[in-house]
Amino acid sequence: MNHSTAAAFTPEHRAPGPGSSGTRLLAGWHATGQPATLTDHVRHHGPLPHTEGVPGLVEHVEAAGLTGRGGAGFPTARKLRGVIGGRGPAVVVVNAMESEPASGKDQFLLAVAPHLVLDGAVLAAAAVGADTVHVCLPRTRTDQHRQLGTALEERRRTRLDPVRICLHALPHGYVSSESTALVRWLNGGPARPQGSPPHSHERGVARRPTLVHNAETLAHLALVARHGPDWFREAGTPDEPGTTLVTVSGAVAAPGVLEVPLGTPLATLLDHAGGPTEPVRAVLLGGFAGTWLPAESVHTPLARRDLAPLGASPGAGVLVALPGPACGLAETARMLAFLAAHGARQCGPCRYGLPAVAEDFAALAAGHARPDLLSRLHRRTGLLPDRGACRHPDGAARLAASALRTFADDVARHLTHGICPAARRPPRIPVPPATPPETWR
Structure with a gap:
């Protein structure tokens, strides 16, 4: 198993673990401890399969049971077919924004195995008939831009890719990693989610059918193309392989x-x-x-x-x-404040509902025992899901509701006796400042 430091998620050393037998995406890194150049990548994984020479790639991906690794877990083959069924030449978008503050997996993957992600994007483009790949990164991660730019230059020098690959720097807000936010920004708008329809696979970038995939998903696709679905299914469970x-x-x-x-x-x-x-x-x-x-x-x-x-x-x-010594209510209150500040503010749940839930939860964490606080918090949390223009309020509601369940004893204690000593201690979960991006463009 492989490891990057939690603070910066840069490839500095390997974590202890059971060895390389369970690694695929990170196998090269585990073997060498060094980020892979194009030469290293080809030596370890073999050359990029000829884009015309992977007949039935969509069928292979479907047989492999590959699902999206960005959070939703949507079947990858179904997304590919949705774009193939669209009108006109397609576009592929690599979502490497990774706006979740507690996650560093895509940053790490792109740092140590960038060519595996780019191979997957090129193969996906061939499968859906796309002539352009857009790679979206947050503009705040300058080192990541430099590293990926170097990888792209290596590929250009060898004339490896039959499609155009463009690297983009986007505003870095929590919701700017949502797929429709990427499409909206690439079309000249703000990096905020937009409602559907039309769906991106029908009319996305430049009004063309658009496939948006997470970086990790595309890296898995590149391995399925090389090794086949049976190999992919050797790991994981029958229902959820890989x-x-x-x-x-x-x-x-x-x-x-x-x-x-x-x-x-x-x-x-x-x-x-x-x-x-x-x-x-x-x-x-x-x-x-x-x-x-x-x-x-x-x-x-x-x-x-x-x-x-x-x-x-x-x-x-x-x-x-x-x-054990930490206060789950205080930790959750900080996260909810961040989520409330980073909403797109395009609908009522995001503009009013989420800030209200965050304010109530902060009062609960602080031990402000108003008689109606808990009932109001339950009611407001229950009203958030399935009402927003995007899924941002749903996630915040899920976090808040699970905290009320898991820390029920603390809830009772805070309402009865006020703030607990643990809530006064330094935070245990890093939370970025609760300020939205200065610009969405």
Whole structure:
């Protein structure tokens, strides 16, 4: 298993773990400890399959059972077919924005194996009949731009790619990584989500059918094209095959990015990240728009089928271990304040509902025992899902509702006795400043 530092997610050293047998995307990095140049990449993975020589790539991806690794888990083959069925030449967009603050998997993958992602984008372009690939990165990550620009120049010198690949720097807000926000920005608008229809696969960039995929998803696609669906299914579970990247942080000895088979118990992920440094009280799964789970749930496999009964999913591939001495309500209040500040503010739930929930949760964390606080918080949280122009309010509601369940004892204590001592301690989960981007363009 492989690791990047939790603070910057740069490839500095390898994490302890069970070895390279479970790694695919990060196998080259595990073997060398160095980011892969194009020469290294070809030596390890072999040349890019001829784009005309991968007949039935969509069928292979479907047989492999590959799903999107950006959070939604949508079947990759279905997205490919949706674009193929559109009118006119298509466009491919690589979503490498990774705006989830607790995630570093795509940053790490692009740092150590950029050509695997670019191979996947080129193969996807061939499959859907696209002549252009747009790679979207946040403009705040200048090192990432430089590294990926170097990788693209290597490919241009060898005339490797039959399609045009363009690198873009976008405003870095939480919702600017949403697929329709990328399309909107590439069309000259703000990097904010836009409602549907039309859907991007029907009319996206330049009004052309557009395929938007997460960076990790495309890297997996490049391996499926080389090795086939049976190889891909050798890892994971029958229902959810393959490996996935997970950013593990919090109260663990070696926080970083791991590659694990789907179906791996959450407790095993914590062990691969060096093990807990303190007794774990709860884990946050999926990131700031994810779900709090109590410590007794850590033996649950990392698979949608097993997590669904708990109201959770792998989400953006984030696992944060919260230690016993921390206050889950205070940690959640900080995250909700961030989410409220980073909304697109294009609809009522984002402009008014989410800030109201964040304000109520801050009052709860501070021990302000107003008689109607808890009932109002439950009511407002219940009103957020399925009402916004995008899914941003839904994620915030999921986080808040899961905190009220998982930290129910703390809720009662804060309402009865006021703020707890743990809430006065320094935060255990890093939260960026609750300020939105200065510009969305």
